[in-house]
Amino acid sequence: MVDRVIALDLVIxxxxxxISAYSILFNKPDLLDVAMILALIAFLGTVAFTYYIQKKNx
Amino acid sequence: MIVDLIVGLLAFLGTIFVFLAAIGLMRMPDTYLRLxxxxxxxxxxxxxxxxxxxxxxxxxxxxxxxLAIILFILLTAPVSAHLIGRTSYMSGVKLWKNSVMDELxxxxxxxxxxxxxESRQNKGHTKT
Numbered sequence: 001m002v003d004r005v006i007a008l009d010l011v012i013x014x015x016x017x018x019i020s021a022y023s024i025l026f027n028k029p030d031l032l033d034v035a036m037i038l039a040l041i042a043f044l045g046t047v048a049f050t051y052y053i054q055k056k057n058x
Numbered sequence: 059m060i061v062d063l064i065v066g067l068l069a070f071l072g073t074i075f076v077f078l079a080a081i082g083l084m085r086m087p088d089t090y091l092r093l094x095x096x097x098x099x100x101x102x103x104x105x106x107x108x109x110x111x112x113x114x115x116x117x118x119x120x121x122x123x124x125l126a127i128i129l130f131i132l133l134t135a136p137v138s139a140h141l142i143g144r145t146s147y148m149s150g151v152k153l154w155k156n157s158v159m160d161e162l163x164x165x166x167x168x169x170x171x172x173x174x175x176e177s178r179q180n181k182g183h184t185k186t
Contacts, residue, residue, distance in 0.1 A: 001149070002089055002142060002145060002146040002149065002151060003089055003092065005142055005145075006083065006089070006092055006093055006096055006142060007083060009096065009097075009138065009142075010079060010080065010083055010096050010100055013076075013079075013100040013101075013104055013131075014076055014079075014080065014100070016104055016127075016131075017072065017073070017076050017100075017103060017104050017107045020072075020104070020107040020108055020110070020111045021069060021073070021107060023111055023115075024065065024069060024110060024111050024114050027115075029111070029115045029117065029120040029123075032111065032120065032123050032124065032127065033123070035108075035127055036123065036126065036127050036130070039127055039130050039131055039134070040130070042134075042138075043130075043134040043137070043138055046138040046141060046142065047138065047141060050138075050141045050142055050144075050145040053145050053149060054145050054148060054149070057148065057149045057150075
């Protein structure tokens with residue numbers, strides 16, 4: 001169960017890296033805004049999922 | 059010319075680190091080891107890729123954005139890793155059988171959900 005949260009975190013982090021490489025390759029630095037939003041969503045998602053897993057185990 | 063070389067080198071190293079994080083997620087034997095590999099390698103890889111984008115664009119606005127993203131990731135990655143590790147320990151995920159030490163062994167009471175030193179708990183029991 002917790003492994004899936006780790007995997008979700010890694011997927012979002014990898015997509016941030018993908019967006020960064022894409023913005024280098026096609027010279028579109030506006031896409032870095034999306035990377036910032038994704039970083040925010042990754043943290044909030046991890047916090048929410050761990051909160052609910054802990055609540056379920058009580 | 060030499061800027062392209064530096065950008066390529068940084069992006070290559072960042073990609074290698076993200077790739078190592080993905081391999082570690084697949085091949086590590088334990089939740090805690092997976093967590094360690096994923097957090098550290100992915101954070102370094104993202105930082106290198108972002109610095110490559112900042113050097114390539116040569117723009118103040120993009121550099122500020124990149125520095126904000128790197129600072130945010132450096133702040134939140136350890137916090138979320140700690141949360142995941144704490145949750146997995148408290149929900150009873152077992153350590154790998156070849157793990158060297160478990161410093162929390164015997165200090166977490168699962169029925170009362172109390173986390174404290176063992177001696178203090180014993181003292182409380184003898185007092186009552």
